[in-house]
Amino acid sequence: MTAVALAALRGRGRTLWARLGEVDPRYLVSFLITLILVVGEARYGILGGYDRLVISLGVCMATELALARLVGGRGAALQSAYVTGISLALLLKPRAGLLWPFALGAFLAIASKYVLAYRGQHLWNPSNFAISLFLLIAPGSVAILSHQWGNHLATNVVIWGFGLLIASRVRVLHVTLTYVVCYLILAAARSAIGGTPLLAELAPITGPMYQLFIFFMITDPKTTVGSRRGRIVVAALVAVVEAAIRLAADHHVAALSAFYPAPPILALAIVGPLAKAIDLCAFFHNPRRSP
């Protein structure tokens, strides 16, 4: 290949990259989760039934449309509802084919944005809220996605590749990378403390639950703090709280057992709203800071 051809290719790459940056970030996020859904369902049948997807998506959309009109005083955030609906369909695994967790989970996820708000902004990522709530109050009816997608490396590589690319273009890569780096460091520390195989501690982050968590929950711009530095601190704190939950699990602390099926999701459910509330509070006391 000639130098000219290489240069042309690089130029096209840069152009594509630049065009990607011009796309509304919400569409990129929607594209990524749709990609995960389509690839996962086509190759592994991850949904376990299209009825779950229809219910989750339908209730999310309907709830968002209704509540935006009734109490929101703004246009409906259908893209958010779309991502939430798919996330719930992918992450919630019901007992014996139950469907009500998807209907109620979808409603509670979207409604939480309107009910559990502080100074006009919601505190929880909607799917993070619904999943955490169900794991805490309905563990007999739902499980979290603990293993899926064939445990295949190729699937991981595709999703991580697209995920990192899109995270970069929507300018949340620092959140993803902070969390991942902190997770890896803390996993090594837990391995050293507990004497467990390092790969066992690193293993969860290669799983699909983490992919959804890293690219759709912890990076949700609506529920994270305003400053870049603040977001980095919050991501690190989530990893720290998660590590604490995992250490408790390693030591069989019974009082926290409800947290053990999904440590990162519940860590975010604890840290995220607190950080957001503090950030909003600080903003109202010092409006020059961005919320």
Add this chain to the structure above:
Amino acid sequence: MVHGVTSLGVRRLGLTTVFLGAVFLVVALNRGRPEERGAGGGGGAAPGFSLRDVAHDVGIDFVHHAPTLDPRIDNIAPLVASLGASVSVSDVNNDGWPDLYFTNSRFGFPNALYLNRGDGTFVDVARSAGVADLNRPGEGVSMGAVWGDYDNDGLEDLLVYKWGYLQLFHNLDGLHFEDVTAAAGLRQWMNSNGAVWFDYDRDGLLDLYVTGYFRSDIDLWHLKTTRIMHNSFEFATNGGKNRLFHNLGNGRFEDVTDQMGVGSTRWTLAVAAGDFNGDGWPDLFLANDYGPEELFVNDSGKRFVLTRAGLESDSKSGMSASIGDVLNRGRLDAFVTNISERAYLFQGNNLRLNFLPELGRFEQGAEGAVADAGWAWGAQLGDLDNDGRNELFIVNGYVSGDRDRSYWYAMSKVAGANGNVFEDARNWPAIGTASLSGYERSRVFVSRGLAGWTDVAAAVGVTDEYDGRAVALVDLFNRGVLDVVVANQNQRALIYKNTVAPGNHWVAFKLVGTRSNRSAIGAEVTLEAGGARQLKIVDGGMGFASQNDRRLHFGLGSAARVDRVVIRWPSGARQVVEHPALDRLNVITEPGAVP
């Protein structure tokens, strides 16, 4: 403006109320229906039977011992060594009383052959019979056994599948056995947890299908590598290869696995054989760990075809495959056990209702409590109260260690990982003395027909929390009721003697093949009585590591007579028996004996 603000406030208040209501609704729905959250109390009408463990009283004090494996996998030894307790039923000496064979799984610990004395007691004759000391270094340990008269001499022979060399024992005189493995061409090292006798080519000779779990090149006591585990929790295909051995009729068997197309490597834990599509040829139904179930349809004895029958999209952890006519439709359905654990995993048991003739597929019939029985292992369908409908007995529990320490969290760490990670046993966190779905109670479901199933375990006296593995149903004392035998891992065996409320009739059949294999394995009996129809099959091994009594037991409820019985023999012959005698065992010999 004020009005608008007030209206918004009211709407917000209303939304908050609805929101809280939804939260409470989740809590309420999570509690489920009373019969789902009960401990097997039934919650309705009293069941028409009760079960009482009489193992010690009848002289059966068998205790299973798990294998001790290569120390390189000590970190997960309790998980890997969690198999091997089995029970299979046969009348080994043709005295009309069913006998029991239990396997042990540790070097130096014997298997047991409990001979039924006919007086309500049993005596272990395994050592004198030559089928006790099978668990030896270099030879492997027993995982289960199936009985079948492979040479049609009228005596039931014994195949013991092992983590190690298969062993075939020829029944010499009812009380003595000869190891004919090598002469039969079966001395093969397999890490097997299941086998079934069946006559796939209908030549009147029993063939043998043996499943593989770990790969056959693995010696679990002398590991060359620790990369011995599955490489996916859902679609693993790196298990041991299943093998089909064709009975040549001269005491030898030929491995025809590849030419018949049945060499699945999907970590098969259980297999059952039956004619699911009604074409007269027995098919193979596999329950696979770490993967979907498989149905190999028999193409006229010439080959098997792996068939998409609604099974392929469910990736689960199949442990046991039992077949029976669940809804009295005159058709074979399948029940496959799986895993359920709160918040971690709901794979759920599968009740595969057979709609192959109409739809080309099975439909899922498991819901509610039947689907969610814990870490379920062996299961059997049988009419325990003689009312004409099947009950379902399921044993549960994986590893019962410390009650306050669970391995579920630790396992969930590797479960989501790339397959290369957990394929290596060294990468698994150490289980130590923790439990993994331990101390789970057994379930006894009474069929309410289309209304579903009700768990009556506690109400009928089944309250044990052992790590159940194998279940076999048999009328142990020739009383006209099905008793339940349970083999527990690392624990004692249970003999649940059944007491049925009076009033219901029954009938049983012992079939003797002539053109078909002498054991009549694969024969289907359809009984019509009181406007209802029931189908049962003589099994050559089904459930998990178990084999039921080959005498077929039918409850009749209040029906005062049987209209007719249709027998479809493995040879293809069809026989009709009008009005067989009630409340007794009918011995029926296949007509048209081979001269």
